[in-house]
Amino acid sequence: MTTTDAPATEDTSPDGADPTAQAQAPSRLHGFFRDPRWALAMVRATVLEAAHPAIGAALVENSTFVAHPWRRLRNTYQSTQRMIGTDPAVREWEAARLNRMHARLQGTDAKNRPYNAMDPGARAWVVATLFESSVTMFRLSGQPLDQDFVEELYEEFRAMLAAMGDDPGLLPDTVPEFWQYFDKVVATELENTEAMRVILYRLFEHLPAPPLLSSLPTMWVAARTVAAPLVGMVAVASLPEPFRRRAGLPEIPGAQTVMQGAYLSVGLVRYLPSSWTDPDNIIEFLSAAPGSDQPAARTLAAVQSQIERAGALLRLLSPLHDQDEREAPSATTVSPAAAAQRKEAEDFFRQVLDQTGNGSLDWPDLAAMARELSSRLNLDEPQETRLYQAFADWWHELQAALDTDGDGSISAQEYAAGAPAMAGPALIRVAEVLFEATDRDGNGQIDPDEYRVLFRTTFHRDTADGNATAVTRSAFVKEFVAFMAGRKRTTPFDPLLAEA
CATH class of the missing domain: 1.10.238.10 (EF-hand)
Known part of the structure; x- marks a missing residue:
């Protein structure tokens, strides 16, 4: 279940995993996981998850995705790597750990409805959103998947549900039946939850800088001001139209064009050098702490040094503010x-x-x-x-x-x-x-x-x-x-x- 903080670790083989376990061949999910468009698909899937009342309540009450989004991203990435990896012992260990974590997440929502992160229907919906958003990712990019591929992919997602200890029968047996199930949940169960609103309208607009960029607040705020509305617009425009209408989400002129352009543009990123787009490198950069011995931290430290020198020169050349432009002292005097x-x-x-x-x-x-x-x-x-x-x-x-x-x-x-x-x-x-x-x-x-x-x-x-x-x-x-x-x-x- 991807709606709560998942684990992170420096190596990909947890203690206790059987090193002699026979590894399986990489699945189709591995290719999806390293596609840059997966980032947009994950945002869409997370919004659909958050619109489920039980999942949305668990997110708002327990998750750190608002205050610590970059830590949450790294943890989810590491957990997903384990769950779609080729080592069955690692996958089994991770599934057990996730189940222990989810068993601790229960309570009541704002409408006094009980929620439990181990609810089978909610867990099945998480897997359903990942599959549906993966297929939609290619359709919106102008590269719809052929039916045989979709059916094989669907079986892999149902196997993921089984790996978590749930009955794969919680999802329909066939892809045609799945679309009926998906449309029914969208039409009858999803709501305009607080968690969904936070993701669409607060998370990206107030997204804190990654640790390595925390010393460059002006640059970060400028970039966030431009990017946040676009990310929100793309996320809303990609949601199923019946749900957008029922949830009262805004219809912005040109949003569909912007959304399709975003998927197409991000898809072109995969033609860049692999070292630039490798998820491991990106996650390392986003989660590395300043002053650490990670390569990303050392590289950015050198860049920051040059930026700080330029900033110091700019301040020397800038005129001083007049005294009357400074903030007036408070009527209540407080010692420094x-x-x-x-x-x-x-x-x-x-x-x-x-x-x-x-x-x-x-x-x-x-x-x-x-x-x-x-x-x-x-x-x-x-x-x-x-x-x-x-x-x-x-x-x-x-x-x-x-x-x-x-x-x-x-x-x-x-x-x-x-x-x-x-x-x-x-x-x-x-x-x-x-x-x-x-x-x-x-x-x-x-x-x-x-x-x-x-x-x-x-x-x-x-x-x-x-x-x-x-x-x-x-x-x-x-x-x-x-x-x-x-x-x-x-x-x-x-x-x-x-x-x-």
């Missing part, structure tokens, strides 16, 4: 130290604690942290459950200490007022459980290789105990607690939970 402290607290709340981006700290935010850490470390069920339980205990501790109005969530104001209470025994236990999960060989310290798995960068030697070869248990716990309590922003932990 207090203002800086408040700004730091607000940034930490927004960037780290509010993982789902809904403006408050709730259990889904801490669950998202546990999910991300479990994914990075490829945790199996026992360790994964221990980490979730540690975060759940911390959530109960935070509620008792910070939820002063008793509404079940913690606001930014409540956090700012009671931040010192965040570093209680439960948070220390989270740090200890995370250390034990990272210390895979059990030698009592995090070695460079173990460090790279968690932080996706080379060993950072500025540790609390000054150890230049490994991170001890006490140093790790001290640094993690200081970070999560908002006391000290650190280079290793910022990319782990704060970056988009």
Whole structure:
């Protein structure tokens, strides 16, 4: 099910996968997966998924796709690689991990309707949108697939549903029957959900810069201002017309032409050098952290250096603003130290604690942290459950200490007022459980290789105990607690939970 955050890992063979398992021949899905048009097809499929009431509720309540879209993209990419890969052991491991993750996602939506990410009908609809959008991708590009190919592709998608442990019979047996099923769901079950509106009208317009471009905000905002409306227009125009009409989506003159032009243009990208369009390279660039040892980070650092020099020269040549053009002082005087402290607290709340981006700290935010850490470390069920339980205990501790109005969530104001209470025994236990999960060989310290798995960068030697070869248990716990309590922003932990 692609509507929630899926795992990410540096290697493609999870611990526990049988290396002797016989690999299967690459499927037709592999070619689709590396086609540039797949990006447009995935946006369309995600919108159709989000329009399903149960899936849309799970997205809004639990997913980090708004606050951390680039992390979500990498995680989904890595998970999809595993599910369509040729190693059956890896596929089985990933399916089990996804099922554990989905089993934790349940609740009620804004209309008080229960939702459960393990709902068979909803899971079948996710696979259905991927198949239908794949076929539509070629049709809109002027290259419709022949019927035999479509039927073979459909069987591969039904096999994907079976690999997740669901009955492939949840989707019709034949392609003609599938189109009837698809049209019926579109006509009777899809809604103009909040999740769908967020994707179409908020996500791209407020899309944060990828980590490597975070130091170029002006350039990013300029590019986003141009691209976001086009992406939204293309997504809306590609949706089934009956649903657009029923959901009240706008009909923009020329949108169909723009949409078809987008699919045709993106299709031409596949004729560029493969190193430019390779999904692995693109995902590495979009998710690499500044200062890391990844090639994309080193290349961009050199480019940024030249841009910064040009910017400095431009500022020297620009006239100074007149004093009366500056912002007038506030009627309420706040000391610089207090203002800086408040700004730091607000940034930490927004960037780290509010993982789902809904403006408050709730259990889904801490669950998202546990999910991300479990994914990075490829945790199996026992360790994964221990980490979730540690975060759940911390959530109960935070509620008792910070939820002063008793509404079940913690606001930014409540956090700012009671931040010192965040570093209680439960948070220390989270740090200890995370250390034990990272210390895979059990030698009592995090070695460079173990460090790279968690932080996706080379060993950072500025540790609390000054150890230049490994991170001890006490140093790790001290640094993690200081970070999560908002006391000290650190280079290793910022990319782990704060970056988009």
